[in-house]
Amino acid sequence: MTKIKRLKWGVTIAAAQTEGAYDIDGRGASIWDTFTEKSYKIKDGSNAKIATDFYHKFKEDIDLAVDIGLQIFRFSISWSRILPEGIGEINPQGIKFYNQVIDYCIQVGIEPWITAYHWDLPQKLQDKGGWTNREIVNWYAVYVAILRDHFADRVTHWILINEGIVCIGGGYFLGVHAPGKRGIRNFISSTHHLLLAQAKGFTVLKEKSGLQVGTAVSCTKIEPYGNTIRDRVAANKIDALMNRLFIEPHLGLGYPDGDLPFLKRISKYYKEGDLEALKTDFDFIGIQTYTREVVKAAWYIPYLGAIQIKSQNRNVTPSVMGWETYPEGAQYFLERFAKYDSNKPLWLSECGMALAADEDDQERINYYQKIIKITETVSHKGINLKGVLLWTLVDNFEWAEGYIPKFGIVRFDRKTLQRQIKKSGLWFKKYLSEIK
Numbered sequence: 150m151t152k153i154k155r156l157k158w159g160v161t162i163a164a165a166q167t168e169g170a171y172d173i174d175g176r177g178a179s180i181w182d183t184f185t186e187k188s189y190k191i192k193d194g195s196n197a198k199i200a201t202d203f204y205h206k207f208k209e210d211i212d213l214a215v216d217i218g219l220q221i222f223r224f225s226i227s228w229s230r231i232l233p234e235g236i237g238e239i240n241p242q243g244i245k246f247y248n249q250v251i252d253y254c255i256q257v258g259i260e261p262w263i264t265a266y267h268w269d270l271p272q273k274l275q276d277k278g279g280w281t282n283r284e285i286v287n288w289y290a291v292y293v294a295i296l297r298d299h300f301a302d303r304v305t306h307w308i309l310i311n312e313g314i315v316c317i318g319g320g321y322f323l324g325v326h327a328p329g330k331r332g333i334r335n336f337i338s339s340t341h342h343l344l345l346a347q348a349k350g351f352t353v354l355k356e357k358s359g360l361q362v363g364t365a366v367s368c369t370k371i372e373p374y375g376n377t378i379r380d381r382v383a384a385n386k387i388d389a390l391m392n393r394l395f396i397e398p399h400l401g402l403g404y405p406d407g408d409l410p411f412l413k414r415i416s417k418y419y420k421e422g423d424l425e426a427l428k429t430d431f432d433f434i435g436i437q438t439y440t441r442e443v444v445k446a447a448w449y450i451p452y453l454g455a456i457q458i459k460s461q462n463r464n465v466t467p468s469v470m471g472w473e474t475y476p477e478g479a480q481y482f483l484e485r486f487a488k489y490d491s492n493k494p495l496w497l498s499e500c501g502m503a504l505a506a507d508e509d510d511q512e513r514i515n516y517y518q519k520i521i522k523i524t525e526t527v528s529h530k531g532i533n534l535k536g537v538l539l540w541t542l543v544d545n546f547e548w549a550e551g552y553i554p555k556f557g558i559v560r561f562d563r564k565t566l567q568r569q570i571k572k573s574g575l576w577f578k579k580y581l582s583e584i585k
């Protein structure tokens with residue numbers, strides 16, 4: 150039997166979901182500040198002006214992660230805290246804040262990881278078209294260079310862009326996430342520019358030696374509703390959209406427009422050399438997975454030709470997110486990504502379970518037990534899995550779902566801002582101390 154290397158365990162958080170302090174110390178507005186002004190866009194009418202106040206409570210949160218025994222603290226940088234206008238003047242107080250976070254992690258013995266972009270574009274850049282404007286490739290490169298120059302002396306692991314499909318699909322196709330844009334033209338131009346930006350960001354970071362630079366890909370297992378050719382074709386289309394579009398162009402496989410023909414329209418936005426420029430030999434790939442979807446052929450749905458069978462209409466209990474909780478997807482995607490390149494280091498850079506406030510946290514323990522089992526199975530199979538980052542530490546602002554879903558292993562009281570480790574957090578603490 151292959152000897153399993155010990156995996157690393159950590160946690161992931163994101164600036165827009167936790168920091169709060171939205172107008173403090175020179176921070177500029179982000180598209181999520183603007184989007185949440187329309188409170189009807191958010192299920193509980195909330196916003197992230199305060200969120201979990203990580204800006205002021207970061208030491209407490211990092212201490213909690215250390216106390217639980219986690220080894221990695223992955224956080225994202227708010228672009229508009231560093232560059233209030235998106236480009237131009239650097240905000241020294243923004244640099245200072247993240248220096249403090251990084252230094253504190255190092256001081257207490259947890260490894261800081263940076264996500265350069267986790268969906269909170271500066272509003273000033275959105276005013277210029279945001280991801281639909283090809284200039285963003287340069288804006289992003291300049292931003293990443295600033296992060297590199299200030300933080301890469303102490304941070305080795307970098308994730309360039311978090312979940313392109315959710316960012317662009319939600320924000321520029323369906324309009325359910327900031328900036329609330331819709332339509333095919335917005336979607337395909339933004340997709341191409343985001344991928345180009347990520348590829349360029351990679352070369353910018355790699356100008357400094359010794360860094361480990363990767364991406365984080367949203368992965369949702371897609372299954373056909375019926376065993377018919379039409380449903381299988383529909384499932385392949387949605388799979389191309391959800392699971393291949395934001396990784397295959399980087400792997401040199403081009404856009405998956407064979408299975409999803411409308412992607413051919415992206416070529417309208419190509420410039421000479423783009424497909425080559427997209428190729429990126431990431432040092433690692435982060436897989437992020439939560440759920441599974443079942444789809445059925447539907448000729449009347451433009452571009453996609455498929456509809457989703459909602460989880461409440463299937464034989465599963467939907468979580469408070471409305472989706473099926475599906476830890477098994479972790480195994481499926483780790484095996485699938487290993488087929489692209491069996492040597493490439495893989496991380497489960499996010500996984501987790503949403504519960505409602507009144508649901509039993511034991512469910513989360515059961516979920517993570519399944520994840521642990523899967524990590525053992527895939528490691529025995531020789532898959533190059535390096536570790537797992539939990540989503541998430543403290544319950545926080547879940548985008549359009551507001552504060553309703555609870556993903557944390559630490560409870561959070563919005564009135565008092567107090568944190569309290571949940572049963573699942575204590576369970577993790579015990580587990581991590583046992584595998585040491």
Ligand code: NOJ
Nearest residue numbers: 163311312437499540547
């Ligand atoms: C993935 C995203 O990266 C994160 O921001 C979000 O909160 C979780 N999924 C849960 O939906």
